[in-house]
Amino acid sequence: MTKPIDSNPDPKSPVLRLDRLEVRYPSRTAESDAVVVDGLGCEIARGQAVGVLGESGSGKTSLALAVTGLLPSEARCSMELEILGRPVPAAADERFWRRLRGDTIGMVFQQPSLALHPMRRVGLQVADVLLSHRPWSARSCRRKVMELLDELDLESDIFQAFPHQLSGGQRQRIVLAQALACEPSLLVADEPTTALDRKTEIQVLELVRRLSRERQMALLWISHDPGVLAEITDRIYVMYAGRWMEEGPTESLLAEPNHPYTKLLLDCLPRRKALRSEPLDRRRLTVIPGMAPPASELPSGCRFVDRCPVVTESCGEKPSPVPMGQGRTWCVRAGSTRLGSGP
Amino acid sequence: MSRLVGRLAQGALLLVVLSMLVFVFAELAPGDFFTGAVLDPRMSEELIETLRLQYGLEQPLHIRYLRWASSVARGEGGFSIAYRRPVVDLFLPRAAHTLMLAGASMLLAWIIALVLGIAGAYRAGGWLDRSTLIAVAALLAIPELLLALLGILVAVNTRLPLGGATSLDYASLSLGARLIDRIEHLVIPVTVLALTSLPVLVRHVRTSVLEALDAPFVRAARGHGISGRRLMLAYVLPAAANPLITLFGISFGGLLSGSLVIEGAMGWPGLGPLVLESMTNQDLHVLLAGILGVCAFLWVGNLIADGLLVLIDPRSGD
Amino acid sequence: MSGGPADRAVLSAANISMRYRRGGKLSGSEQIQALDGMSLEVRSGEILALVGPSGSGKSTLARCLAFLERPDSGEVGFQGEAVPWEDVLAMRGLRRRVQLVFQDPARAVSPRFTTEQVLREPQQAWQQRASPQRALDWAQLLAEVELDPKVLPMRARSLSGGQLQRLVLARALVTEPDALLLDETFSGLDLSLQAKLANLVLGLVESRGLTCVLITHNSALAEQLADRSLVLSQGRVVDERSAPDASTGGTS
Numbered sequence: 049m050t051k052p053i054d055s056n057p058d059p060k061s062p063v064l065r066l067d068r069l070e071v072r073y074p075s076r077t078a079e080s081d082a083v084v085v086d087g088l089g090c091e092i093a094r095g096q097a098v099g100v101l102g103e104s105g106s107g108k109t110s111l112a113l114a115v116t117g118l119l120p121s122e123a124r125c126s127m128e129l130e131i132l133g134r135p136v137p138a139a140a141d142e143r144f145w146r147r148l149r150g151d152t153i154g155m156v157f158q159q160p161s162l163a164l165h166p167m168r169r170v171g172l173q174v175a176d177v178l179l180s181h182r183p184w185s186a187r188s189c190r191r192k193v194m195e196l197l198d199e200l201d202l203e204s205d206i207f208q209a210f211p212h213q214l215s216g217g218q219r220q221r222i223v224l225a226q227a228l229a230c231e232p233s234l235l236v237a238d239e240p241t242t243a244l245d246r247k248t249e250i251q252v253l254e255l256v257r258r259l260s261r262e263r264q265m266a267l268l269w270i271s272h273d274p275g276v277l278a279e280i281t282d283r284i285y286v287m288y289a290g291r292w293m294e295e296g297p298t299e300s301l302l303a304e305p306n307h308p309y310t311k312l313l314l315d316c317l318p319r320r321k322a323l324r325s326e327p328l329d330r331r332r333l334t335v336i337p338g339m340a341p342p343a344s345e346l347p348s349g350c351r352f353v354d355r356c357p358v359v360t361e362s363c364g365e366k367p368s369p370v371p372m373g374q375g376r377t378w379c380v381r382a383g384s385t386r387l388g389s390g391p
Numbered sequence: 392m393s394r395l396v397g398r399l400a401q402g403a404l405l406l407v408v409l410s411m412l413v414f415v416f417a418e419l420a421p422g423d424f425f426t427g428a429v430l431d432p433r434m435s436e437e438l439i440e441t442l443r444l445q446y447g448l449e450q451p452l453h454i455r456y457l458r459w460a461s462s463v464a465r466g467e468g469g470f471s472i473a474y475r476r477p478v479v480d481l482f483l484p485r486a487a488h489t490l491m492l493a494g495a496s497m498l499l500a501w502i503i504a505l506v507l508g509i510a511g512a513y514r515a516g517g518w519l520d521r522s523t524l525i526a527v528a529a530l531l532a533i534p535e536l537l538l539a540l541l542g543i544l545v546a547v548n549t550r551l552p553l554g555g556a557t558s559l560d561y562a563s564l565s566l567g568a569r570l571i572d573r574i575e576h577l578v579i580p581v582t583v584l585a586l587t588s589l590p591v592l593v594r595h596v597r598t599s600v601l602e603a604l605d606a607p608f609v610r611a612a613r614g615h616g617i618s619g620r621r622l623m624l625a626y627v628l629p630a631a632a633n634p635l636i637t638l639f640g641i642s643f644g645g646l647l648s649g650s651l652v653i654e655g656a657m658g659w660p661g662l663g664p665l666v667l668e669s670m671t672n673q674d675l676h677v678l679l680a681g682i683l684g685v686c687a688f689l690w691v692g693n694l695i696a697d698g699l700l701v702l703i704d705p706r707s708g709d
Numbered sequence: 710m711s712g713g714p715a716d717r718a719v720l721s722a723a724n725i726s727m728r729y730r731r732g733g734k735l736s737g738s739e740q741i742q743a744l745d746g747m748s749l750e751v752r753s754g755e756i757l758a759l760v761g762p763s764g765s766g767k768s769t770l771a772r773c774l775a776f777l778e779r780p781d782s783g784e785v786g787f788q789g790e791a792v793p794w795e796d797v798l799a800m801r802g803l804r805r806r807v808q809l810v811f812q813d814p815a816r817a818v819s820p821r822f823t824t825e826q827v828l829r830e831p832q833q834a835w836q837q838r839a840s841p842q843r844a845l846d847w848a849q850l851l852a853e854v855e856l857d858p859k860v861l862p863m864r865a866r867s868l869s870g871g872q873l874q875r876l877v878l879a880r881a882l883v884t885e886p887d888a889l890l891l892d893e894t895f896s897g898l899d900l901s902l903q904a905k906l907a908n909l910v911l912g913l914v915e916s917r918g919l920t921c922v923l924i925t926h927n928s929a930l931a932e933q934l935a936d937r938s939l940v941l942s943q944g945r946v947v948d949e950r951s952a953p954d955a956s957t958g959g960t961s
């Protein structure tokens with residue numbers, strides 16, 4: 049799928065290089081394991097923002113947890129992972145990951161209201177990250193937190209506030225401050241702005257993009273919302289049922305998707321540009337017929353085969369990536385399909 | 392501050408209402424202190440009538456209540472007919488012993504429960520956790536009195552003294568020896584009392600810590616690389632503390648009433664035997680003081696718990 | 710089905726204000742003006758979108774329009790008449806006719822209830838219908854929200870997010886309401902699920918002749934679905950958008 053792994057750590061090596069990621073959960077009832085992620089690989093260069101577009105159940109959260117070592121203990125995970133050119137050993141334990149997380153890899157979670165301790169001053173919660181990774185005095189940690197708050201357009205007296213006293217946007221910035229405190233090379237974000245309203249969401253996204261440019265920080269941004277990814281990423285991987293469907297530069301992928309799944313997914317977006325008093329059935333949205341296959345009963349070939357409108361006989365085989373423009377598409381019919389994407 | 396004053400007034404009202412209820416219930420029960428005396432051949436009926444008049448037992452309920460209330464206001468806390476003495480004089484020396492027993496065992500029980508509960512939850516399913524759970528389940532199955540008997544058995548087989556709070560030659564001992572003597576006398580009753588309340592506490596501590604370890608903000612903190620002692624002290628334990636503080640308040644009252652039974656069984660010179668005795672011979676004012684004492688203890692425990700909650704949880708303040 | 714402005718208002722709010730106190734007695738409390746003299750009309754048979762950022766008073770308005778909360782001042786009207794807040798029995802009857810659906814279906818049903826129990830709850834509250842038809846009714850109702858009747862004996866916690874959202878919609882329909890209030894029902898959902906649910910709601914509005922109030926911060930979705938949209942900000946209506954050709958009676 050990708051080039052052989054370069055074993056020489058050098059400053060030009062990508063921030064993250066992932067290959068053959070597989071996450072499965074042993075099942076008590078079904079005979080086969082639930083395969084949540086199946087053979088994924090990707091590379092993120094310094095300062096590059098990569099998005100993963102997928103629906104719930106596609107395995108995108110498992111991907112985020114796998115590259116941060118946060119998968120639950122019952123998950124079986126195998127992968128070849130390099131962070132800044134240094135391979136992560138297969139037997140990496142909590143002690144190994146603990147030093148990586150929050151330092152080299154920053155992590156932003158879903159729902160900032162749940163990610164902050166309700167009984168601890170938010171400034172301290174940011175300082176805790178620094179104290180966990182830097183041999184600094186409390187005073188210099190505090191000074192650094194103040195700088196961070198300023199950088200994230202937060203008032204300095206927020207340091208003393210408790211989470212419940214802050215707005216959703218402010219809380220999300222605090223969570224960002226935690227993730228950015230140790231100036232990580234990679235920021236992993238799993239749907240961090242879903243709970244925010246559109247205006248606040250855009251503000252947060254713009255802030256993250258600015259910071260990632262200033263600091264040459266790589267982003268792995270996971271979302272179900274193409275609008276969010278359009279806002280912040282350079283490149284998008286489309287994920288479905290644990291596999292990549294398509295990847296490519298954000299603009300071209302969203303404008304001219306090559307995989308039938310991507311096309312259908314983007315067609316689900318509301319497309320009326322203004323209110324019109326049309327009959328109700330003309331306002332209907334496009335839907336993808338059927339349901340995603342359960343992780344324990346995946347089809348052997350293309351994962352989208354049961355719902356795909358342009359399926360052929362060769363779709364029963366596992367598709368290999370077909371280069372399309374500056375990206376790749378995991379579809380045997382890539383290049384030859386002509387699926388009308390709704391204007 | 393105004394909230395505290397409100398709570399205090401509430402508590403006082405509670406005690407007044409409770410005292411009235413006890414008076415009414417005592418009235419509903421047949422007989423009074425001298426009912427048993429009728430059987431005594433040495434007591435003539437005239438004598439008993441005179442005594443009843445002397446102690447005002449012939450008067451209507453509300454007069455008797457007011458007499459008790461004024462006695463409380465004078466600081467006597469009522470009058471014990473059995474001992475012919477103000478209740479305060481009876482209670483104070485015994486209350487000190489009971490508080491010593493209840494306080495020490497509560498301290499012991501909470502320390503053990505916190506250590507075992509937190510350690511068990513931290514390595515849930517480990518050998519310490521599993522053996523703690525088995526021990527706790529066994530302890531829960533043993534009745535209090537049996538525990539007291541086991542305590543007595545231990546005392547018989549060791550050099551530890553039992554019965555009374557001090558040795559007979561206590562007055563002749565030096566200061567250091569007095570201290571050791573007191574502690575030796577405390578060991579068995581305190582251990583037994585602590586063991587009776589331990590199972591509930593251990594289970595609650597363990598559950599609270601387990602829940603806190605699984606809280607989304609604790610997982611998020613781990614995601615930021617916060618771990619070890621900092622994670623435990625600053626994140627897990629504060630989150631686990633909330634339900635435990637409430638339990639602390641309740642255990643306060645429970646321990647005092649629990650100690651009444653254990654005191655009787657182990658010959659500890661506390662309030663227990665006195666209150667139990669007052670119940671059987673209808674020495675109303677003593678009984679009343681005992682009931683109000685337990686109630687006040689429970690109430691104070693809850694007040695302390697609520698205060699602590701306000702202190703540690705910023706959300707309750709504003 | 711669709712209508713011009715001549716249609717009478719199913720729901721209306723006249724100059725309603727609502728204020729919350731945040732904070733306790735100890736520290737200085739802070740007043741939050743959730744609704745600040747808001748007026749609006751929901752016309753019969755229309756889909757009205759209420760669009761605005763969080764904190765604009767959308768959810769408070771929804772609770773007022775569902776007769777769940779009485780505003781501090783101003784009047785809420787149903788079919789042209791002011792709502793009699795003091796009359797408990799009449800209010801119970803009114804609440805049946807306007808149903809509110811929340812954002813998070815997992816929090817809106819008890820996880821231990823079976824689907825049937827969830828649906829039976831409102832039915833028992835209003836004691837409608839004769840009992841023998843029950844089983845049939847449920848199947849039909851579930852079909853209306855595109856749920857398999859197999860879910861009837863299943864507990865709510867074993868349903869998927871999409872199934873739960875449909876169940877909550879079905880529960881709202883049990884009392885045969887005139888109007889449906891959807892409070893961020895489509896927010897935070899996957900695109901394909903959002904599209905399916907939106908189509909489902911469109912279908913219900915059409916087949917049952919419902920009036921629908923769609924509360925959302927997603928203005929694209931509002932434009933896709935609604936006849937008219939009101940933009941809210943800080944407890945007031947700051948903008949009204951309607952189809953330019955609405956006054957001519959609609960085209961197709």
